[in-house]
Amino acid sequence: MGSLPAPPDDTVTTQALRAQDAAHLIHPLHSTQAQQNTRIWVQGQGATLTDSDGTEYIDGLSGLWNVLVGHGRRELADAARDQAATLAYVSGFAGSSNRPAIELAERLATLTYPSINRFFFTSGGGEATDSSVKMSRAYWTLRGRPQKTKVISRIEGYHGATLAAMSATGLSAYWPLFEPRVPGFLHIPSPYPYRYEAPSGISQGIAAANELEQAILREGADTVGMFLAEPVQGAGGVIVPQDAYCRRIRDICDPYEVLLVADEVITGFGRTGTLFALDHWGVEPDIVQFAKAITSGYVPLGGIGINDRIAATLDNDDRVWMHAYTYSAHPVACAVALRNLRIILEEDLPGQCATKGDHLLANLRTALGDHPHVGDIRGKGLMCGVELVADRSTKASFPAADRVGPRLLQETARRGLFSRVKGDIYVLAPAAVITEHQLDRAVEILADSIRTVLP
Numbered sequence: 001m002g003s004l005p006a007p008p009d010d011t012v013t014t015q016a017l018r019a020q021d022a023a024h025l026i027h028p029l030h031s032t033q034a035q036q037n038t039r040i041w042v043q044g045q046g047a048t049l050t051d052s053d054g055t056e057y058i059d060g061l062s063g064l065w066n067v068l069v070g071h072g073r074r075e076l077a078d079a080a081r082d083q084a085a086t087l088a089y090v091s092g093f094a095g096s097s098n099r100p101a102i103e104l105a106e107r108l109a110t111l112t113y114p115s116i117n118r119f120f121f122t123s124g125g126g127e128a129t130d131s132s133v134k135m136s137r138a139y140w141t142l143r144g145r146p147q148k149t150k151v152i153s154r155i156e157g158y159h160g161a162t163l164a165a166m167s168a169t170g171l172s173a174y175w176p177l178f179e180p181r182v183p184g185f186l187h188i189p190s191p192y193p194y195r196y197e198a199p200s201g202i203s204q205g206i207a208a209a210n211e212l213e214q215a216i217l218r219e220g221a222d223t224v225g226m227f228l229a230e231p232v233q234g235a236g237g238v239i240v241p242q243d244a245y246c247r248r249i250r251d252i253c254d255p256y257e258v259l260l261v262a263d264e265v266i267t268g269f270g271r272t273g274t275l276f277a278l279d280h281w282g283v284e285p286d287i288v289q290f291a292k293a294i295t296s297g298y299v300p301l302g303g304i305g306i307n308d309r310i311a312a313t314l315d316n317d318d319r320v321w322m323h324a325y326t327y328s329a330h331p332v333a334c335a336v337a338l339r340n341l342r343i344i345l346e347e348d349l350p351g352q353c354a355t356k357g358d359h360l361l362a363n364l365r366t367a368l369g370d371h372p373h374v375g376d377i378r379g380k381g382l383m384c385g386v387e388l389v390a391d392r393s394t395k396a397s398f399p400a401a402d403r404v405g406p407r408l409l410q411e412t413a414r415r416g417l418f419s420r421v422k423g424d425i426y427v428l429a430p431a432a433v434i435t436e437h438q439l440d441r442a443v444e445i446l447a448d449s450i451r452t453v454l455p
């Protein structure tokens with residue numbers, strides 16, 4: 001890591017910046033109440049962030065699960081500058097291409113699942129979701145099955161906030177102001193080890209996967225195009241499936257001819273300990289979605305990879321796939337992604353995520369395993385969740401009015417750890433370069449904060 005310049009000597013006070021922010025910005029998940037205490041970040045270095053008051057925090061979620069290589073990587077700034085100076089932008093529409101995009105697609109063919117060798121680039125994860133829905137519909141139409149349009153995804157799943165992606169998202173808090181959702185999107189329960197109740201005599205993982213088969217049969221297999229799932233659910237509260245789940249899902253998709261789409265927007269490029277998360281269970285998807293860690297968030301980039309069968313169907317038809325973004329295959333984003341992937345491989349960040357994730361999980365269990373309100377501590381690689389409950393024996397949640405999650409968030413931030421909660425689940429997904437000392441400090445802060453909020 002190169003040394004970075006000191007933060008600008010800003011004479012504008014935090015208070016004034018907050019007022020300007022409130023006057024002129026609409027934030028993602030905009031909320032007047034949340035905006036009142038906006039932290040204004042001015043610098044990042046490794047696994048830490050510094051705000052406009054000069055206070056340093058551990059960046060517990062590495063941005064939004066994306067800054068895998070850590071903040072302040074001079075190599076990525078240089079890659080962006082060099083490409084912008086050479087060729088900042090050119091159309092990626094059919095008939096026009098650029099070297100970084102070609103090289104990146106070729107690289108991804110070697111890094112993603114063996115049958116996935118063709119790539120379409122977007123600016124982020126939500127556009128990746130829309131792109132795989134449209135790819136699925138195009139694929140089935142080109143194969144003479146235009147009625148296979150429905151999308152099945154999962155309650156607790158997050159796939160983005162564009163209208164189609166929001167309709168696939170199974171977190172109902174995202175819906176109320178924006179109804180009606182796109183028709184033809186359905187949700188099944190998640191394989192939530194802590195909460196899923198399987199019928200007796202059948203294992204949780206198999207039963208949760210069988211929910212997909214039941215939904216396909218209910219809807220009619222000839223109307224279902226794809227099943228969309230995060231291998232490890234992130235925004236839903238870090239839900240790690242049972243070992244049997246993913247294999248069984250693949251085995252259900254095949255006979256009913258339903259495309260399996262893996263949303264690896266968080267899990268892609270190493271966070272769970274392998275480059276792509278379905279590798280943990282020896283399963284290949286038909287389409288993989290990625291974003292976030294492909295550039296470690298330094299510039300926006302996402303996309304989808306499709307398997308050879310889908311690619312051949314697209315290639316062998318004269319009809320045009322009329323789907324496009326101005327910033328598809330953006331040269332600067334692709335150049336940064338290439339440099340970022342080099343770092344991920346050279347520094348073995350998937351391996352670091354595996355080792356550090358085990359350390360984090362073990363420490364969380366030691367520090368919090370006996371706390372009367374810690375119901376579950378779970379994770380895979382550097383992706384962890386701590387679920388707080390009112391009653392451990394019944395797993396009953398706290399009433400939302402108690403604001404346990406938000407109070408905990410405030411308490412951890414006061415002590416120097418910045419992250420997010422989903423309800424009363426505190427999630428952690430720091431940069432892969434986080435030091436052992438910083439990891440241990442994060443656990444200490446979280447444990448102290450939980451004991452303060454829930455003595």
Ligand SMILES: Cc1ncc(COP(=O)(O)O)c(C=O)c1O
Pocket residue numbers: 064123124125126127129158159160161230234235263264265266291292302
């Ligand atoms: C699994 C998953 N899919 C899709 C998205 C949406 O990505 P974006 O916010 O870049 O549109 C996210 C964002 O957190 C995500 O976690």
